[in-house]
Amino acid sequence: MSVRVVARIRPLLKQELEKDTIVEAATTASEPSAAPSIVRIPNPKNEAEAFSFQFNSVYDQQATQQQVFDNEISPTVKHLFKGFDVTIFAYGVTGTGKTHTMRGGKLLADRGVIPRLLSSIYRRSRKIEKDTEGDTKVDVAMSYYEIYNDRVYDLFEAPEKRTPAGLPIRDNNGKTVVVGLTERPCTSLKDFESLYDQANVNRSTSATKLNAHSSRSHAVLCVKVTQVTGNEVRVSTASAIDLAGSEDNRRTDNGKERMVESASINKSLFVLAQCVEAISKKQSRIPYRESKMTRILSLGQNNGLTVMILNLAPVRSYHLDTLSSLNFANRTKKIEVNEVENRPFFRTAPKPESKSGIPSVPLANRQPLRPKALSHNVVPSKEQAEKDKIEKPVKAFSVYSDKPKTTAISRPGHLSGQGHPRTAEAQKRTSSEAVPTINRPSKVLKSTVAARPETMSQKSIEELIERKVAEKLAEQALSAKLPAGTEISPDVQARLIALERRVIDQESARAEGLQYLLMAKQHTVRGEEVSALKMYQLALPYFPDNQKLAQKMLKLQEKINRKEEERRPKSGGGVPLMADDGDDDDYQPDAHDQDDEDESVFDNHQRAKPPCSQRHSADSDSEDELAHSLINTGPDQTPRSKHILRIINSRDVAQIRLLKGVGAKKAEMIVNALCEMDDEIRHVGELGRLKGVGIKGVERMREGLAGVMA
Template sequence: MSVRVVARIRPTLGKELEKDTIVRAEASEDGKPMNIVRIPNPRNEAEEFSFAFNGVYDQSTSQEELFTNEVSPHLKALFQGLDVTIFAYGVTGTGKTHTMRGGLKLSERGVIPRLLSGIYRRGRKVVKDSGGEISVSVSLSYYEIYNDKVFDLLESPDKRLPAGLPLREKDGKTIVVGLSERECNDLKDFEGLYIEANNNRSTAGTKLNAQSSRSHAILMVKVIQTTGDELRISTASAIDLAGSEDNRRTENGKERMVESASINKSLFVLSQCIDAIGRGDKRVPYRESKMTRILSLGQNSGITIMVLNLAPLRSYHLDTLSSLNVSSRAKRIEVREIENEVVFKQHPKSMSNLSGSTINRQPLRPLANAHNTNIAPAAATTKGDKPMKAFSVYSDRTKPTKPATTVARTGSKRLSDGTSAARPSRTARPALSSRAPAPELSTAKIEEMVERKVSEILASRAAQTASAPIPAAVSDEVQRRLDALERKIEESNGAAEDARNEGLRFLLMAKQHKEHGQDSSALKMYEMALPYFPGQVKLERKIEALRSRIRAKKEEEQHHVAAQKHQSLPTGGHLATRPIQQLPTPVPSFEAVSEAPASKKRKVKVHADNDDDFSGSVVADEDSYDDDDSLSHKPLKTRKSKASKPFVFTFGDEAAALTPRKRFILDAVNSRDIGQIKGLNGIGAKKARDLLEFLDLQAEEEGGRIESLGQLVGVPGMGGKTVERMYEGVAVGV
């Protein structure tokens, strides 16, 4: 099986523009998943380059979709004994770390947290299906390659050696000597270890990336399945490679440039290895970088997935093209799918029988031909004699021993200084003939001893088995009840977890509504989340605080409306109305022309709560009340258009102030028809959906209707400018 290569195009960020996007994903055939990346030729943009991969994911792809399609199907192979390797490759700032680690929110979890969650879930299923015969344990190792040196991330940086940890080869695999391994029983243990280890990783900010990875990080998850004395060990490796950098664009300093040189060198060696494997070279330069030694593309066995991260912008044009070329060659690398062999446990040998008086020692045999016991002169040896042996050979036949004789050493004498006397000759030590020879053990006698010992052991085991109590068999009815109880417990645990997730979702929605100032919506979400968290005093306090705030706002609004109505009443006790005039061409704002004399008066801002007071963003005169109960406003100093003429608002009762244009806007909004709402000027699909959601949430408390343009301005997401554009887009004759 070849390396599986998938490409992922990251979305544009806040300061990036959609018009600069040049990379796009397409499908080779209609109705099939996307598998082609298209990018224009940098020399001639009329020409396009196409790169085909095993899968392509565009900017709208979520973390869950990527994991479900690419990683989750291989968890079964991991528990069957295959090794799985996943690594992210790409230029700096393309989202590799986000793909592997993810964000803080639950929906933004990356490949690594979801991989551990899947391993634990699969392990529980294996244990349950085997009836407890198989036990599954998980352990973690996490290290980084920084400046071509290996450092353990699970250890404190204070304990690091300057030279890093060495690499060794064992059973065709590259291992890190001295690397720590931590047992991880559940996701909570993993979360604590992973966050602590990521804090030890080398990161720094550059011009292209505020949190740039300055090292390659490798997480190894070892899965051990135990069945009796058999062990099946498989490893899942998740690798977050650092991105290649152009120092002219990143504007790195001296220290960052040293790191960048090391990163670029290792990635260049990786591309050389990929090219050498593609050409079929006999020598592949794995050993020129520690990262390529550990990755060992083409030499490793199992399943390998390469995630190519791409930035869609024109500023990454040449770097993106280089990454596409390397990845398209990597998908031709063949990887062998070989399961890891089953290993048997080695129990420690018992040492109880090797001490004390129970040891049966074999008596020592006298060595007749030992070294330096008999030294014969060279003249005494005959032609047919064999050379003497310096050791004894055991055999079933007895060998006759020759009596040792004392022979004087002859030859030239060494004279001492100043004397001519000869030293006395050294005599050989006589053989110990007084010791009795040890009895010989024949083959038949040894077999007889072995059979006797085996029969004694079997007899003792049979006696122990007979004395052991026989466990009572569990009836079928009891077994069925136990199974039903186990299923009920599992279902209750799953339901509790689902209910908690649903409650967390309501809490998150309430927080978002509260941040946008939508107190009523936030209150509803908190009340919907309360049943999932009974007895939470903090949540109940939040609900009471929101209710008090909403109640105070309503009372303030009612008091304000009553005060305005009281001020608008004339002395005669009735309202003077003015006939509706023909509306001229509207101006770019809802400002009315002042009819008061041009005398300087103090200006006061007017808060618009209904159509009588609504005038966009106007400044009203404090003493501008006339006898006919109409307000005349002074417009802001804005640039006037020659083609437009100012129009006059007539404020009377609600029916007189509700002009055809206002009625048209309010009817369209209150119809709750998304087509009519989108037909208003300045309202898109998103704003229309938000407005409908707001009306649905307010339906129970306030009837769900907008009675005035001032009330429409107060809707979250609308504002005065949006309503102003809606008013301008309505034709005069409506």
């Protein structure tokens, strides 16, 4: 049976428009009244041409969680209880609804595949126990882990208790097993939900520009179902995998840490695509071991039912990513999977013992032991000796007749035929014939043992002695104490400490200079030449002999001068920015207008500091007046306000945290508020009205940018 592929198109988000929809579900021409099974998407190079992809089932934007589960996942539960393994995994780019499909929400109607699967398992287990009148007992246990940066971590373990290397992976009877994984028993659905919610807190998630709650790892939930009927035990496993979505870093604006996570996610998904392509082309080598995710998933090698849920975004902004996901799913549906039932094993009952302590099991089927001469150390009776003398001739030689003998053994004088060769019947001796039948067998046994020569040669003895000597020397070397180091004088110690501090100071100073250079580069990219020149000037003392830095500052100064010359004729006939003369009596600028005008003249290198009286009056203004002044700012905003709005509208948590007075929680709160809004923030008044920001928060952001924008 091939892998069952189910496509699901997610609904539109708040910021998405209906006219941008390009993905639609359609039915086949032969069965127009049947359920949709085709996904149509236009060709990105030619809008008049459309591509069609046929799958087992296709669900449009109006499909509910209950419909997806009842039609696709619920039929696999009966196979699970018949001993088959079931694998369910969600695939798609970031922001297409994979986690919502697998995990779902808190409401009953929004529950995903995993909670509904467990609820169905518990219902069926109770039905089996009731139908068999308690003869069959069903136990359910779960394990939950994630693959983060190609390392496996147990989600039942807190992040601070994890080992950096993660858990190792081993192969056991053709199945991939995670060593050291915690397995928790779940007796009811309530126990499962509490454990599942507790483990999801430890999963790695963060906000990106495309998804406010992006999964940064692949999550694997394993549900182990054990059915016990008498001595028969049947074990089957259901695996639900929520894969992380592939990301286009040109659109996500990820930071350094997010870029590392994104590279690991994209690499594992790329290896998965390579495995699918190798299987479809029937290649001899399939690169499962190049990624831990593909090694655990083992697509095409696991013996059981496999269901793939392909999540798609309907809008044009995901056009190329959606087309790539459809091509991957089209190759996946051709993979053949063997449906092999897990064989039950039987418990071995303890063997009953008789009153005498001897097991009552018959010994007829027991394998006979090899005959040994030394095993007969019981003196035979006279009747048995007489019987042996009559039935067979007594041997005049020992068992080891080809070996040199050290002692002579007396034999009875009536024996004859010693020089005749032994026949085939004489060569085959039973265990009772291995010892010469004489009246004193103990003496014969002692002489036989003494007659055995030394089995070790001279060379083997020498090698044994050398090996023992080498082991003894190695043991002494390991147990020997290291010689104590010579003590360092206090003067030398002080000089070493001073030298270490000097090196640390030089490194910290160089790092601070590099930070200024980085900020200058960022200002240059944004087109803020004056701020970039200021950063280069701050970095110059850390690199005094750098000619390249001096040339860059000179070119930047020339560029600023050229812009001033180009701007001067345009502003020559206009009204001056500052009302320095006292002719215009109607113009009475207050403290806030004076600050905004000083900031608008951005080309001046030195700003005149406002008098202390104005600063005190600004601090004593009420919050209502300050809010009124921020809300009434027109389209001509100050550079600081524009810079703050640019950072806020970027929805980058890392950049928002750099603003003064904004921490990690407040930055995430601002990003969540922006995701709920239909439009971007136009002015600082709207920013002040955001939950958790306030007017004072906006002023702190502006004060933090005062030194940078000066």
